[in-house]
Amino acid sequence: MARERTLARRRAAVLTAATAALTLAGPAPAWAAPTAPTGPAAPPASAPAASAPAASTPADSPQPTGPLRPDAATEPDAAGPDAAAAPEAAGPDAAGLLRVGAGLPRGHDVSSHQKRVDWAAARARGARFAYIKATESTDYRNPYFPGQYTGAREAGLIRGAYHFARPDRSSGARQAAYFVRHGGDWRADGWTLPPALDIEYNPYDARHKCYGLGRNRMVRWIRSFSDEIKRETGRRPVIYTTAQWWRLCTGNSRAFSSTHALWIARHGTSRPGTLPGGWRYWTFWQYGTKGRLPGDQNLFNGSLSRLRVLARGR
Numbered sequence: 218m219a220r221e222r223t224l225a226r227r228r229a230a231v232l233t234a235a236t237a238a239l240t241l242a243g244p245a246p247a248w249a250a251p252t253a254p255t256g257p258a259a260p261p262a263s264a265p266a267a268s269a270p271a272a273s274t275p276a277d278s279p280q281p282t283g284p285l286r287p288d289a290a291t292e293p294d295a296a297g298p299d300a301a302a303a304p305e306a307a308g309p310d311a312a313g314l315l316r317v318g319a320g321l322p323r324g325h326d327v328s329s330h331q332k333r334v335d336w337a338a339a340r341a342r343g344a345r346f347a348y349i350k351a352t353e354s355t356d357y358r359n360p361y362f363p364g365q366y367t368g369a370r371e372a373g374l375i376r377g378a379y380h381f382a383r384p385d386r387s388s389g390a391r392q393a394a395y396f397v398r399h400g401g402d403w404r405a406d407g408w409t410l411p412p413a414l415d416i417e418y419n420p421y422d423a424r425h426k427c428y429g430l431g432r433n434r435m436v437r438w439i440r441s442f443s444d445e446i447k448r449e450t451g452r453r454p455v456i457y458t459t460a461q462w463w464r465l466c467t468g469n470s471r472a473f474s475s476t477h478a479l480w481i482a483r484h485g486t487s488r489p490g491t492l493p494g495g496w497r498y499w500t501f502w503q504y505g506t507k508g509r510l511p512g513d514q515n516l517f518n519g520s521l522s523r524l525r526v527l528a529r530g531r
Contacts, residue, residue, distance in 0.1 A: 322346060322521050326379065326503065327512035329359045334511050336365075336372035342509045346375040346517060346524060348413055348480075348501075351400035354383035355391055358399045366400060370408055375528050377403075377410025379457065382442070384435060385419070385428035389442030394449065403450040405530045412446050413455040413480060414439070417462050427466035436470045443477065452530060453477050455500065463493035471495030478527075480515075500527070 323343045327334055328350035339347070347369045350359045359365075362378070369376040380396040382389075393401075401412045416439065418426050427435060439456070446454045456473060457480035463469060474495035481489050481496075482503040489502045501515050508514040517524050 321519070322517040322524055323510065324348070324374075324501075324515045324517060325508075325510035325512045326350070326515060327365060329361050331365070331511045332361055334365055334368060336368040336374065339510050340372045340374060344374055344510050345521060346377075346410065346515075348377050348379050348410065348515075349400075350415075351378040351380060352392075352396045353381040354386040355395040356386075362400050375408050375410060375524055377413060377455075377528075379413035379415050379455075382414055382416040382438075383428070384416075384430050384438045385425070389438040389440070390445040393442045393445035393454075397446065397449045401446075401450075403452045403530070407525050407529045410528055411452045411455050411478065411530075412450060413457055414442055414446075415457045417458055417482070426462070430466070432466065432468035432470070435466050436468075436472055439467070439473065443473070455480050457482065457501075457503070458493070459483065460490060460493040467494065469494050 322345040324346035325339065325344055326348040336344075336347075349362060349365045349369065351362050351366075352358055366376060366378065378396070378401045380392060380401055382392065386392075396412065403409050403412055419428050430438060443453055446452065453476050455478045459482045471494050474497070478500035479492065479496045479498070480501040480503065481492060481499045483490050484503070484505055486504075489499050489504070492499060499518050501517055503513050503515050505514040519527075
């Protein structure tokens with residue numbers, strides 16, 4: 218989600234153009250319904266070599282087990298390339314976004330581009346959650362991940378890890394296992410968000426937006442990743458994507474909408490737009506690549522207490 222300067226600009230432009238005609242979807246999901254108002258990757262300048270060491274810097278690039286009961290919450294209380302480099306189409310203080318996001322917990326996602334994040338300052342500026350890039354394919358680990366992940370927790374943020382998918386490199390199951398081994402785990406401690414899969418346009422080859430996979434094979438790849446995450450952590454991953462990519466590369470598959478939380482990326486608008494693949498609600502919305510927080514800007518579609526419930530796995 219946080220990437221190199223040129224890729225960031227390219228992706229921001231694609232997202233804005235691709236989603237300009239989309240409209241707002243329905244109310245919040247059962248596991249993230251707000252009580253007052255009414256969801257990744259940072260690539261490098263070039264693709265990492267297959268033999269690159271785990272700590273090298275490649276492309277820097279986000280579920281509940283089921284819906285929560287409507288009474289689960291008791292207290293009232295949104296991609297790709299580099300956040301710092303991309304222009305901000307609709308910043309956190311845009312009038313439209315303030316109306317939509319009023320009262321919703323704010324968060325951000327970071328990668329190796331942000332390096333040593335001042336998490337205390339981020340919390341003071343309104344951050345309540347964060348997603349942090351852990352891995353990509355099966356040969357890259359974010360060298361700043363341990364410090365970022367621990368620092369977010371110490372600052373009082375609910376945080377989780379995400380994996381940037383490379384379906385052209387290896388199976389979904391292999392990448393999921395690598396992710397879990399290098400930080401993509403989950404525990405029911407109320408502070409750890411479900412592991413997240415960042416699957417989007419191929420930042421390394423514009424001619425192969427879907428990584429050379431047909432729609433059926435892509436759906437199988439995502440299912441393989443999800444099944445391994447569920448086997449190893451007990452949770453289904455949050456899926457981070459854009460509506461246009463999901464339609465293009467999965468045929469707008471509805472195979473995941475009833476069991477996976479959606480982290481939708483749509484920049485430059487005051488609404489997340491029509492959602493892909495049968496999802497009726499978004500859980501996280503990445504609405505911008507620059508703002509008051511380090512990295513990309515996000516909202517959670519619910520109360521802070523609902524966010525804690527999501528982290529507890531209920």
